[in-house]
Amino acid sequence: MKSISKRSLNINRKKPMILSPRGVEDILPAKTSQYQWIEKEASFLFSLYGYEEIRIPTFERTELFSRSVGEETDVGKQMYTFLDKKGRSLTLRPEATASVVRAYLQHKVYAQPGEWKVYYMGPMFRYERPQAARMREFRQIGAEVIGEVNPYLDVELIEMGAQFFKKVGVTDFSIQLNSIGCKKCRVPYEIKLTEYLKNNLGSLCSLCQKRSQYNPLRVLDCKRKSCQSILRKAPLTREYLCEDCGSHFKKVKMGLEDIGLKFELNPRLVRGLDYYTRTVFEFVSSLLGAQDTVCAGGRYDELVQELGGPPTPALGFAIGVERLLAILEKKGIEPPSKGSSLIYIATLDEESQIMGYRIAALFRSQGIRSWLNLSERSLSSQLKVAHKGEIRWVMIIGEKEIKEKKFILRDMQSGEQEGIEWDRLKELGKKLK
Ligand SMILES: [Zn+2]
Numbered sequence: 032m033k034s035i036s037k038r039s040l041n042i043n044r045k046k047p048m049i050l051s052p053r054g055v056e057d058i059l060p061a062k063t064s065q066y067q068w069i070e071k072e073a074s075f076l077f078s079l080y081g082y083e084e085i086r087i088p089t090f091e092r093t094e095l096f097s098r099s100v101g102e103e104t105d106v107g108k109q110m111y112t113f114l115d116k117k118g119r120s121l122t123l124r125p126e127a128t129a130s131v132v133r134a135y136l137q138h139k140v141y142a143q144p145g146e147w148k149v150y151y152m153g154p155m156f157r158y159e160r161p162q163a164a165r166m167r168e169f170r171q172i173g174a175e176v177i178g179e180v181n182p183y184l185d186v187e188l189i190e191m192g193a194q195f196f197k198k199v200g201v202t203d204f205s206i207q208l209n210s211i212g213c214k215k216c217r218v219p220y221e222i223k224l225t226e227y228l229k230n231n232l233g234s235l236c237s238l239c240q241k242r243s244q245y246n247p248l249r250v251l252d253c254k255r256k257s258c259q260s261i262l263r264k265a266p267l268t269r270e271y272l273c274e275d276c277g278s279h280f281k282k283v284k285m286g287l288e289d290i291g292l293k294f295e296l297n298p299r300l301v302r303g304l305d306y307y308t309r310t311v312f313e314f315v316s317s318l319l320g321a322q323d324t325v326c327a328g329g330r331y332d333e334l335v336q337e338l339g340g341p342p343t344p345a346l347g348f349a350i351g352v353e354r355l356l357a358i359l360e361k362k363g364i365e366p367p368s369k370g371s372s373l374i375y376i377a378t379l380d381e382e383s384q385i386m387g388y389r390i391a392a393l394f395r396s397q398g399i400r401s402w403l404n405l406s407e408r409s410l411s412s413q414l415k416v417a418h419k420g421e422i423r424w425v426m427i428i429g430e431k432e433i434k435e436k437k438f439i440l441r442d443m444q445s446g447e448q449e450g451i452e453w454d455r456l457k458e459l460g461k462k463l464k
């Protein structure tokens with residue numbers, strides 16, 4: 032009884048507001064049009080290269096990522112892992128490649144002839160320190176090709192990435208390229224590198240000191256000046272490439288030169304994930320400051336086998352959508368307009384609202400986007416709504432208009448208006464488009 036009376040006392044108290052968790056954000060309608068545009072351009076372009084869309088689950092068994100991304104990598108340590116009600120360990124996807132490979136194996140795609148070319152788009156989750164264009168929920172658009180070793184496929188994939196950026200108006204990027212070898216040549220290299228890092232341990236930053244033990248390759252990537260000067264003399268992967276890796280890399284470079292795509296060799300470029308082999312690349316934009324990578328990818332020839340499949344070469348890339356949008360914003364690039372214009376149908380009473388239904392239906396059947404007023408606002412405040420929404424066309428339906436079956440169409444830009452008879456409404460689509 033006591034608790035009930037307590038609750039009833041609280042009934043009129045203002046409830047605390049619930050905000051979104053740190054590091055995630057709403058994408059409001061003003062911004063979704065940008066996402067839709069980017070996504071549309073990507074699907075169209077990727078399909079021209081023979082890729083089809085795959086939609087993978089948002090969460091997977093944790094084991095999938097611990098065996099692919101690696102638990103000791105930066106991404107592995109940032110995973111959102113939780114137990115479900117049966118005590119099974121699940122993880123919100125921190126990236127998509129592992130899931131694509133799992134799907135490839137689960138659906139026995141390897142039994143079909145030809146390579147598998149898929150693209151995906153959607154949110155990924157990493158427990159990072161939130162900062163500009165780096166959120167805990169962020170979006171990626173990526174492409175993967177599984178089942179082919181030909182180095183010209185690396186070339187085609189990189190070219191597809193470059194075409195995509197050009198398509199959305201980003202031309203000032205550089206392509207950084209490196210080869211990190213395969214299992215065979217990486218082992219002797221990592222021994223040499225670890226030895227070198229061990230001898231210089233005292234001069235490395237604390238993060239690099241840790242990394243030199245669990246992920247020595249990643250030390251090469253450190254942006255700190257003190258580490259960079261040590262790393263200048265560190266052994267490089269390209270000096271240790273086996274014959275196959277060496278000839279693969281040579282063909283990738285040759286292929287890119289053949290199609291006239293400029294790239295920069297960056298012998299210290301590595302990737303933050305365990306599964307990469309041979310070709311690695313990044314699209315870098317100077318407009319992003321320190322967060323300069325907008326697309327990253329490479330080969331992962333050993334991952335399919337690592338996840339229990341037959342030996343199968345593969346490669347792919349992922350584009351950071353928020354980072355791309357940050358570049359577009361800096362460059363002042365806006366998505367093209369939504370197509371047909373919007374008309375606001377102003378109504379004054381119940382009778383005109385009912386007429387408004389019929390008119391709106393007529394407009395919509397012509398592909399005209401129509402916003403019918405179903406509030407009791409005055410005409411002047413309805414016009415304010417249209418003005419604020421930057422809606423160019425307003426149709427006014429009042430008592431007189433219904434009687435005469437002639438409705439007022441106002442052009443909010445010029446302020447001009449004209450009466451339109453019922454029969455002419457059927458052709459209004461042409462005028463407003
Ligand atoms: Zn090799």
Ligand SMILES: [Zn+2]
Pocket residue numbers: 235236237238239253254255258
């Ligand atoms: Zn460092």
